[in-house]
Amino acid sequence: ETGVTQTPRHLVMGMTNKKSLKCEQHLGHNAMYWYKQSAKKPLELMFVYNFKEQTENNSVPSRFSPECPNSSHLFLHLHTLQPEDSALYLCASTPRLAGQKETQYFGPGTRLLVL
Amino acid sequence: DQQVKQNSPSLSVQEGRISILNCDYTNSMFDYFLWYKKYPAEGPTFLISISSIKDKNEDGRFTVFLNKSAKHLSLHIVPSQPGDSAVYFCAASVSGTYKYIFGTGTRLKVLA
Numbered sequence: 001e002t003g004v005t006q007t008p009r010h011l012v013m014g015m016t017n018k019k020s021l022k023c024e025q026h027l028g029h030n031a032m033y034w035y036k037q038s039a040k041k042p043l044e045l046m047f048v049y050n051f052k053e054q055t056e057n058n059s060v061p062s063r064f065s066p067e068c069p070n071s072s073h074l075f076l077h078l079h080t081l082q083p084e085d086s087a088l089y090l091c092a093s094t095p096r097l098a099g100q101k102e103t104q105y106f107g108p109g110t111r112l113l114v115l
Numbered sequence: 116d117q118q119v120k121q122n123s124p125s126l127s128v129q130e131g132r133i134s135i136l137n138c139d140y141t142n143s144m145f146d147y148f149l150w151y152k153k154y155p156a157e158g159p160t161f162l163i164s165i166s167s168i169k170d171k172n173e174d175g176r177f178t179v180f181l182n183k184s185a186k187h188l189s190l191h192i193v194p195s196q197p198g199d200s201a202v203y204f205c206a207a208s209v210s211g212t213y214k215y216i217f218g219t220g221t222r223l224k225v226l227a
Contacts, residue, residue, distance in 0.1 A: 002158065002160065004158070006158075009156075031213060040124075040219060041219060042117065042119065042204075042216075042217045042218055042219045042220075043159075043204070043217040045214060045215070045216075048213065048214070050213070056214065090158055090159070092158075094213065096213065102213070103149060103161045103164060104149075104161070104206075104215060105161065106151075106158030106159045106160070107158050108156070108157050108158045109157075109158050
């Protein structure tokens with residue numbers, strides 16, 4: 001248990017559906033991240049939020065829409081996805097302390113299948 | 116272009132022996148390196164890290180070595196245990212960017 005939870009753990013959706021992934025961290029951290037992990041590929045950074053402000057969008061298609069209502073919660077809204085978007089989506093958080101080298105804490109991930 | 120590479124997708128080791136997992140990087144600006152362990156159906160779990168001002172960091176059975184001139188780091192697990200069987204990711208970061216670049220992972224299997 002890393003203090004970062006993700007729901008749902010598994011999701012199957014059609015290409016016309018709209019769904020949302022949720023991440024919650026109970027660590028008092030100030031930065032949250034979305035990553036995508038596809039088979040045999042490195043973790044790909046998607047979005048970074050620092051103190052609820054988006055600071056990184058790694059050229060992610062607009063069919064992925066993040067939302068960070070507060071420092072503890074992060075959402076990834078999905079719509080009109082493609083089959084190649086099927087992957088494991090991981091949420092992570094860090095304290096975001098100035099001048100510190102930080103470790104990321106990951107949630108268990110949501111396994112997404114787009115049909 | 117992959118900045119962090121783990122060239123061995125898998126490794127099998129006998130229980131009690133040493134496991135050595137390797138990682139190479141290309142960006143000389145990286146100054147903080149981490150190893151994560153991942154079991155199936157779980158997220159990556161932090162294992163050990165090293166700052167570029169050091170060349171070795173040890174935590175119990177786990178030791179990470181950093182060779183800056185070769186842009187290479189390795190994770191040593193001694194002695195290896197069956198519970199160490201997992202996928203191991205190395206990651207690198209430039210201080211202040213708060214971005215972490217991951218390798219593709221090495222699947223370690225420790226045979227009883």
